[in-house]
Amino acid sequence: MKLVIVESPAKAKTINRFLGKEFVVKASMGHLIDLPKSQLAVDPDDNFNVKYITIRGKGKMLAELRRFAKKATEIYLATDPDREGEAISWHLMRDFGMEEDSPCRVVFHEITRTAVKKAFTSPRQIQQAVVDAQQARRVLDRLVGYKISPILWAKVRKGLSAGRVQSAALNMICLREEEIQAFIPREHWTIEADLTFSVITLRAKLAQVEGKRLQLTSAQEACELVERVQGESLVVTEVVTRDRQRKPPAPFTTSTMQQEAGKKLGYGARKTMVVAQQLYEGISLGRKGTTGLITYMRTDSVRISQEFQNQTLLYLAQRFGQEYVPPEPREYSPGRRAQEAHEAIRPTDLSLEPDSIRQFLSEEQYSLYRLIWQRYVASQMASARQKQDIVTVKGGPFAFKLTATRLVFPGFLTVLGEDEVSQDSGLTGLVVGQSAMVKEFIPEQHFTQPRPRYSEALLVKDMEQKGIGRPSTYAPTIETLLQRGYAQRREGKLWSTELGQLVNQQLQKFFPDILNLDFTAQLENRLDEIEDGHLVWQEIVRDFYQEFKEDVAKAEAEMEELEVKDQATDELCEVCGRNMVIKAGRFGRFLACPGFPDCRTTKPLLQTIDVPCPQCGGQVVQLRSKKGRWFYGCKNHPDCDFRSWKPPVEQKCPLCQKYMVEAKKGVVSCSDRACGYKTTKEENGGAS
Numbered sequence: 300m301k302l303v304i305v306e307s308p309a310k311a312k313t314i315n316r317f318l319g320k321e322f323v324v325k326a327s328m329g330h331l332i333d334l335p336k337s338q339l340a341v342d343p344d345d346n347f348n349v350k351y352i353t354i355r356g357k358g359k360m361l362a363e364l365r366r367f368a369k370k371a372t373e374i375y376l377a378t379d380p381d382r383e384g385e386a387i388s389w390h391l392m393r394d395f396g397m398e399e400d401s402p403c404r405v406v407f408h409e410i411t412r413t414a415v416k417k418a419f420t421s422p423r424q425i426q427q428a429v430v431d432a433q434q435a436r437r438v439l440d441r442l443v444g445y446k447i448s449p450i451l452w453a454k455v456r457k458g459l460s461a462g463r464v465q466s467a468a469l470n471m472i473c474l475r476e477e478e479i480q481a482f483i484p485r486e487h488w489t490i491e492a493d494l495t496f497s498v499i500t501l502r503a504k505l506a507q508v509e510g511k512r513l514q515l516t517s518a519q520e521a522c523e524l525v526e527r528v529q530g531e532s533l534v535v536t537e538v539v540t541r542d543r544q545r546k547p548p549a550p551f552t553t554s555t556m557q558q559e560a561g562k563k564l565g566y567g568a569r570k571t572m573v574v575a576q577q578l579y580e581g582i583s584l585g586r587k588g589t590t591g592l593i594t595y596m597r598t599d600s601v602r603i604s605q606e607f608q609n610q611t612l613l614y615l616a617q618r619f620g621q622e623y624v625p626p627e628p629r630e631y632s633p634g635r636r637a638q639e640a641h642e643a644i645r646p647t648d649l650s651l652e653p654d655s656i657r658q659f660l661s662e663e664q665y666s667l668y669r670l671i672w673q674r675y676v677a678s679q680m681a682s683a684r685q686k687q688d689i690v691t692v693k694g695g696p697f698a699f700k701l702t703a704t705r706l707v708f709p710g711f712l713t714v715l716g717e718d719e720v721s722q723d724s725g726l727t728g729l730v731v732g733q734s735a736m737v738k739e740f741i742p743e744q745h746f747t748q749p750r751p752r753y754s755e756a757l758l759v760k761d762m763e764q765k766g767i768g769r770p771s772t773y774a775p776t777i778e779t780l781l782q783r784g785y786a787q788r789r790e791g792k793l794w795s796t797e798l799g800q801l802v803n804q805q806l807q808k809f810f811p812d813i814l815n816l817d818f819t820a821q822l823e824n825r826l827d828e829i830e831d832g833h834l835v836w837q838e839i840v841r842d843f844y845q846e847f848k849e850d851v852a853k854a855e856a857e858m859e860e861l862e863v864k865d866q867a868t869d870e871l872c873e874v875c876g877r878n879m880v881i882k883a884g885r886f887g888r889f890l891a892c893p894g895f896p897d898c899r900t901t902k903p904l905l906q907t908i909d910v911p912c913p914q915c916g917g918q919v920v921q922l923r924s925k926k927g928r929w930f931y932g933c934k935n936h937p938d939c940d941f942r943s944w945k946p947p948v949e950q951k952c953p954l955c956q957k958y959m960v961e962a963k964k965g966v967v968s969c970s971d972r973a974c975g976y977k978t979t980k981e982e983n984g985g986a987s
Contacts, residue, residue: 302371303405304364304391306378310410313581313589314377317412318419323367327378330354331361332390334437339445341438343848347840349438351390361394368395375422377405380641381597381771382433382830389430400424409647410581410591432830438840439463439822443813446851451802454858459802460783463813463822464768466806468776469785470814471761472753473795473803482749488515489745490524492699493738494533494692499725500738503692503699510696521742531694533735538690538726543704545683547711549601549631550643550675553770554763556596559674561756564666564963565791568755568774572596574667575644584651584659591647592656593671597770598641599763601631603679607645611679614649623710625681645675666963673714680711688726692735701726752792766820784881784888798863805861809854812846865893874900905934910949913958915939919947943970952976 303324305311311324318324332351334340340350353361368374374397376388388404397403404425407418440463447461490505490513505513505528515521551559553572560571575596581589603611608628615624631643646668653669660668684707692699703726706712753761759773768776777793780786785799795803803814812818822843828834865880872879872892879890881904890902905920912919912933919941920934931946933939945960952959952969954976962968962977969976 300367300371301373301375302367303375303377304388306384306387307576307580309577309580313410313591314415316588317415323371325364325367327364327387327391328357328360330383330387330390331357331364332394334441339441341441343442343844347438347837347844349434364391365395374403375405375419376403376425377407377418379597380406380408380595382429382436383771385426385429386433386437389425389427392425408642409594410579411647414647428832429830431836432826435829435836435839436826438836439843442840442844442847446847447806447810447813447854450851450854450858451805454860455802455805456798456863458783459798460779461802461806461810461813462776462779463819464772464776465779466803466810466813467767467816467819468758468762469780469795469799469803470807471758471765471767471816472780472786472793473800475750475753476795476800479749479752484746484748486516487745487747488518488521489513489743490515490521490528491741491743492528493741494699494701494735495738496535496729496733496735499728501701501725502741503690503701505697506700507698508696510698518742518744521744525740525742528694528697528740529737531697533692533694533699533737535729535731535733535735536691536693538729538731539688540727541687541689543685543687545685545710545712547629547677547680547682547715548674550603550645550678551671552599552601552643553597554599554759554773556644556671557759557773558756559670560667561754561759563670565961566663566667567777567788568759569778570663571667572774574663575671577664578668578671582656582659582664584656590651592651592668594642594645594647596644598644599633599770600641601633601643603629603642603645607642608679611649611676615676615680619680619713622708623681623713625679629679631678643675643678644671646672649676662962673716677711677714680714681708683710683712684708690726690729701729752794754791755793758793765816766823767816769823801861801863805854805858809858810847810850812850865891867893870902872898872900874898907934908946910947912939912941913947913951914941921946945970 301322303314303318303322304327305314305324306327306329308326308328311326315322315324331354333354334349335352336355338350342348342350374395376391378384378387385404392399392401392403402422402424405418405422407414443463443466444460448459451459451461492503492505493500494503505524507513508524515524549555556575557568557571560566561568566574575593578592579594579596581591583589612624612628653665653672657665686705686707688703688705690701692701751757755777758777762768762773762776780793780799781788784796785802786793786795807814822839825834825839829836829839865882867878867880868890870879870890871877872894875892875894875898877892877894877898879900879902880893881888882891888904890904892898892900903922905922907918907920908931910919911917912935915933915935915938917933917935917939919931922930922932924930931943933941943960945962947970948959948961948967950959950967951957952971952974955969955971955974957969957971957974959967959976960970967978
């Protein structure tokens with residue numbers, strides 16, 4: 300018997316199909332051996348010696364794997380192809396008493412028959428440098444969390460936490476809030492005009508006065524300028540047509556996938572990764588069996604294997620025509636620290652087009668798979684070709700500009716479904732010397748705006764650009780900030796709470812390095828150097844710890860005790876009648892009676908969505924299932940049994956009069972799939 304250990308049962312089931320009967324595939328369900336939760340388990344005085352134990356509740360699973368390992372003639376460790384996966388395999392290798400140089404590690408980046416069988420032909424040794432990088436990260440995070448958190452418990456509130464990446468991300472959110480609060484809007488004006496050329500009227504922008512860019516700061520200036528222009532004779536002085544190419548975007552990395560899923564599907568980072576994991580581990584496709592649909596979803600690489608890229612070029616020629624194939628295969632520049640052993644996130648089989656397998660996918664799986672499939676295929680296609688028409692109309696010292704873009708060849712836009720350019724702007728008929736008449740002036744007032752609050756997608760983008768965290772940490776970091784009550788989701792944005800701002804201020808005062816984005820990014824780079832085998836992990840931890848322990852001692856001595864008042868609500872305690880308050884716990888925010896410990900009543904914090912229940916007219920609230928999935932239900936449960944996986948909207952379906960739901964960002968559809976009615980929010984009156 301040959302034993303194969305992977306991380307998840309879904310992956311085990313898929314891989315089982317690809318290997319012969321001599322193989323037994325078992326799942327570890329993630330880490331089985333880790334640092335104990337009840338103690339620091341890192342000894343700074345003994346070269347940062349680490350104490351590992353079997354995770355509580357995982358003993359039976361580990362014992363079962365040991366039994367299989369004893370019977371096995373060969374053992375293959377096929378955990379995920381990243382640092383965490385390497386560390387899981389390392390722990391199992393040591394627990395099973397295997398030789399450290401044994402070629403037991405099997406790595407594949409897609410769960411397909413070809414990729415899995417190929418991986419088993421060349422197993423390798425555990426890469427100790429990769430394990431050391433993970434161990435260094437784990438120790439650094441443990442030191443920060445277990446040294447700072449108790450100080451916050453004593454000085455601010457129990458149940459708080461601090462983390463190396465988490466605190467840097469909180470600082471980014473708080474700094475953005477401070478920037479917004481301090482922002483002073485500045486007034487400015489633009490002037491457009493409807494110009495008539497013979498029989499056609501086009502809107503133009505007043506761009507220059509006496510060769511200088513227009514800068515108006517008041518209504519008076521705008522009105523005075525309009526009066527001056529009215530007396531001028533206008534004529535076309537220049538008509539220019541330029542050829543432009545629009546290149547496709549790179550295939551997805553973890554970060555860009557989370558950003559695009561946030562913008563186009565309205566998915567949070569965590570939801571995106573949960574659905575992507577399902578697509579990676581395998582979906583049952585009827586007679587085709589369970590199949591992994593995408594490559595590994597935790598990656599910062601934009602590389603595509605030459606073999607798959609060649610397959611893609613053949614597919615493009617057959618599916619769209621040779622003109623859609625670029626002259627040279629596409630290559631994209633990797634990030635500073637991209638792991639080039641990985642590939643970008645791509646489909647494993649291009650013939651599995653999203654619509655052809657839609658019947659086997661949930662709505663969420665279909666939407667994300669479609670996004671990934673389209674992005675990858677588009678990334679390998681020819682550029683879109685456009686013509687840009689620029690017309691200049693002058694009268695005295697005043698210059699108006701008219702600009703339009705025409706699509707000549709759609710290229711990759713064919714797949715992405717984008718059509719942002721006009722086909723016929725009317726500018727092509729204008730000629731130099733042609734006169735123009737002003738039909739109407741349109742002065743418009745504007746105010747400068749601060750940068751927006753972070754959405755999850757925007758925070759992930761900035762974290763990646765600043766080198767804060769790595770692909771596997773973006774979603775868990777945001778989830779921790781929300782669970783601890785440091786930030787809240789409001790209207791798709793992340794708002795720092797009073798508690799988050801208070802914790803950030805204390806960390807900024809006593810632990811400036813932890814919040815320093817450059818320092819955090821440099822530390823991430825040094826972890827990468829450990830993985831490359833250039834640095835010893837204990838030395839990196841020691842360098843960090845020397846100053847950190849001084850900061851800890853100072854904080855313990857000097858940080859003042861602060862009181863964060865609980866936010867009161869209108870919800871009354873059913874036991875004692877007090878107004879319940881919002882508390883933050885390990886699993887997020889909840890309602891609690893302020894009379895604790897005399898009264899210990901608690902309730903889930905229900906978030907309403909300002910939509911009446913379609914069945915009884917009560918309040919619709921957002922709830923979480925036992926498996927952690929969000930859904931919507933009536934607050935009057937159990938008297939009312941209304942439930943919906945998607946947020947309902949107030950308007951009813953015009954075809955069947957059933958309630959409608961927000962199917963995805965900007966799209967509203969009938970809750971009855973048999974009806975099939977679908978529209979946009981704008982057409983539906985801005986339903987939310």
